[in-house]
Structures are given as structure tokens and as C-alpha cells.
Amino acid sequence: MQNKVLLAISAHPDDIEFSCGGTMFKFxxxxxxxxxxxxxxxxxxxxxxxxxxxxxxxxRHKEQLAAAKLLGVKKVFFLNYRDCLLPNDDGLRVKLAKIIKKVKPAIVFTFDPANRSFESVNLLHRDHRAISEASFDAVFAARNRYLLPGEPHSVKQFWFFGPDKPNHFENITKYIDKKISLIEKHNSQFSDHKLMSDWVKTHLSCYTKKYKFSEKFRIVDITVPFVLEGRK
Ligand SMILES: [Zn+2]
Structure with a gap:
């Protein structure tokens, strides 16, 4: 992929770190x-x-910025919505589409909008569902030449985290300690770091037998539909 820009979209501070922190280090x-x-x-x-x-x-903003710094993130866009009350509306989709047009990512990471298994209260938090659908629709909006001002931008691939039907396991065995230190920046989220670290390692060790620790994704390529040049 020539364009080496990625955009990770989350509902809350720490979503990205927990879901795909190891993979972020690899990218x-x-x-x-x-x-x-x-x-x-x-x-x-x-x-x-x-x-x-x-x-x-x-x-929480301070913690998010500290984690982003450790990863070398270029910029964190805080949209400042109220926690647990994120609306999947035109306003959110337009904000996301404008950011996509601005940073022009090849890849967008976000929660899997197709995961409706409702097997996990934490994973399928309503804000996670809202941001996943809004992000999916914002990618579509950013591709459109007429909907919003500025040149359109076509994202090439989604990497959906929190999938119930993963099609890719990223080997992050080498990055497990880095991932834990990234999560540790979100100090307000746990009192016992050892407990958190053990919990993360237990989860990431059971996704696939292929790797000691992995993160799971559903990767979706975004293909360009036929354009019939010159056709009246
Ligand atoms: Zn969350």
C-alpha cells in the first residue's frame, strides 16, 4: 500500500490500546x-x-495523549461527546468524514459494525456500536465528490477490531510488553496493573494457536466499482 497513513477511530480513550495497541506499534x-x-x-x-x-x-484526555505519545501518533482528534451518549447522527458522520478527507488514510481501524453477537457487555457497549457504524458511513461519505467540500478521499481498507468473525490474527508476541505499557498510560482504568496485565495476556493468548499473543481483526478491502469512462 503506497499511502502509509492510518486512522484509528474509537469511542473512548483506551479502546484502541486495548483492541489493537500491538498492531499499532507494528504499523x-x-x-x-x-x-x-x-x-x-x-x-x-x-x-x-x-x-x-x-x-x-x-x-482521560491526558492519559490518551500520553499513550499516543508513546506510539508516536501524529495527532489525536478529540470530538468531546458525552460518554455513553454518543449519537450516530449526521453531525458525527460529517465530523469523521472531514477528518478522513484531511488526513487521507489508506486504512481505517474501528470497531466491527457487523458484530451484533451481543456476547459481551463491554465489547458491544452502545458507544462502540455507534462509532463503528458512523465510521463505516463516514468512509463512504468521504469518497463522495459532492456531499462535502474538498477533494474526495478513498480509504482502501478497514481493519475492524472486536469482530465476532475475525479473518486475520496479527502476531504481536514481540510487542506484548509495549502494548501493556501503552494500556498502563490509562491509569484511571485499573488499580491493579498486574491484574490488568494478566487479563490482557490471557485474552490475547487464546485467539489463535498460531501465535503466543495476537490481536484479532476482520479486514475488509474497499474496492472501487466500475467506472465506464466516456460512456454517455
Ligand atoms: Zn470503549
Missing amino acids: AEQGYDIYFVVATNGENGFKIDHKPKSLRIKT
Whole structure:
């Protein structure tokens, strides 16, 4: 893929790190420019002590920026929606489409919009469902020449995380410690780092027997439909 830009779109601070942090390190090593979108402030997912809302938001932004720095992310776009109340509406889709047109990614990472298994309360959080559908539709909107100002941009591939039907396992065995340190930047989310680390390792070791630790995805190529040049 010639265009080495990727955009990872999440609902909350820490979604990307938990879902595909190891894979992000691999893409960074391959020379990709990485951009993040974090749609909500994550203020209601605050696990450690109780602080006023403004402080919770500040803390989660700070943690997200620290994780992004460790990964060498070019920019984090904070959309500042309220946690647990992310609307999948025209406003969100337009914001995402504008970011896609601006950074021009070849690959978009986000939650799998097709996962409707409802087997996991955490994985299938309503904000995750909302951002996955909005991102899918925003990629379509960004391809359209007439819908929004500016040149259209065609994303080449989706890497959906949180899939119930994965078609790709990324070997992140070499990157497991880096992934854990990335997650550790989100201090407000756990009091016991050892417990978190063990939980992550247990999960990532059972996706496939091929690798000691892996992250799972459903990769979807976005193909260009026929254009019949010159046809009246
Ligand atoms: Zn989340």
C-alpha cells in the first residue's frame, strides 16, 4: 500500500490500546503516520476514586495523549461527546468524514459494525456500536465528490477490531510488553496493573494457536466499482 497513513477511530480513550495497541506499534515501525479519533471524553468510565466531571475529562484526555505519545501518533482528534451518549447522527458522520478527507488514510481501524453477537457487555457497549457504524458511513461519505467540500478521499481498507468473525490474527508476541505499557498510560482504568496485565495476556493468548499473543481483526478491502469512462 503506497499511502502509509492510518486512522484509528474509537469511542473512548483506551479502546484502541486495548483492541489493537500491538498492531499499532507494528504499523508505526513500518513507517505509517498514525492518527487517532476519540469520540467521547470517557468521563463515565472512570474507575479509580471519584473526581468532579471536569477533572475526570481532563485526566482521560491526558492519559490518551500520553499513550499516543508513546506510539508516536501524529495527532489525536478529540470530538468531546458525552460518554455513553454518543449519537450516530449526521453531525458525527460529517465530523469523521472531514477528518478522513484531511488526513487521507489508506486504512481505517474501528470497531466491527457487523458484530451484533451481543456476547459481551463491554465489547458491544452502545458507544462502540455507534462509532463503528458512523465510521463505516463516514468512509463512504468521504469518497463522495459532492456531499462535502474538498477533494474526495478513498480509504482502501478497514481493519475492524472486536469482530465476532475475525479473518486475520496479527502476531504481536514481540510487542506484548509495549502494548501493556501503552494500556498502563490509562491509569484511571485499573488499580491493579498486574491484574490488568494478566487479563490482557490471557485474552490475547487464546485467539489463535498460531501465535503466543495476537490481536484479532476482520479486514475488509474497499474496492472501487466500475467506472465506464466516456460512456454517455
Ligand atoms: Zn470503549
